[in-house]
Amino acid sequence: MEKKEDVFQWYALYTKSRAEKKVYEQLKGFGIEVYLPLKKEQRQWSDRKKWVEVPVINSYIFVKITSAQYREVFNATGVVAYVSHKGKAVAIPAREIDAMRRTIENKLSFSVEADTLRKGEKVTITSGPLKNIEGEVEEIQGTKKLYLRISHIGYVLVLNLDEVERVK
Template sequence: MKENTTCNWYALYTKSRAEKKVAEELNKLGITNYLPIKRELRQWSDRKKWVEVPAISSYIFIHIPLDRYRDVFQVNGIVAYVSYKGKAVTIPDHEMQAMKQTIENKIAFNVEATNIKKGEEVMITSGPLKGIKGIVQNVQGTKKLYLNISNIGYTLVVDLDDASLEKA
């Protein structure tokens, strides 16, 4: 076994509307990936239809060891790693877990936000997102919590019902 087998999460830019195809191709190569999907009601001229679309357009997330870094470019549709100063940025496991649980649970949450302030680190203590930590980016009334996914410049906006928060 190689010494450098630690896997990290990375974000990849994809060509527009190529996210699902890229995910399929990564699966064929045996590369662990996560494509956050959401359901949207789309309006056509003659009907409405629920469709599944990427939650973040032109992004897919991969979990690989450093020695497989270049393997992803075998897949048509991948543009580049999300990088900073020429180096692919890693995404902490807890941020990926927060995103996965937020998207996969599809449940609205509520919290009393009286003691929670912008910039504080918090942890959800009950509900489907129990154990998730994040930095409060904004508090809007008592219904929305903005959790920063720091290395890709996105923020998850979570509607909170029946969950509790505590300062971490």
């Protein structure tokens, strides 16, 4: 009997505070596909100001692994646990990782017609670098901000969207 090929899936890992970059480098060294969303912030020291890259979501990184690599991530110093539900690590849809990656990398501004969407509605982005990304409307604030939920980690992307349409 042939063994079914292991499927690669994205998971969120919770790390020790301020250990995200070290964990990222270690996992990358193990040959694991890893994503650490970063943003630039200006930090003030007593003698100077400096731009530094900091995690978009503190204490979280994302790994794309097979079930065979499940335990290997704990070889990285600073990994605390998988984001899980009822004791089982929860896979994050690749489209949500892609949406986060494209949002952060493109640094683009969008707009949305707030009165056409409702909380909980499934939407597809129809233009710009996030074209074809699907998400769920978490919240709408004013006429420009759309909050797209990233499953299972308790965070949402705040986007200004050009055009979205309901998923049919």
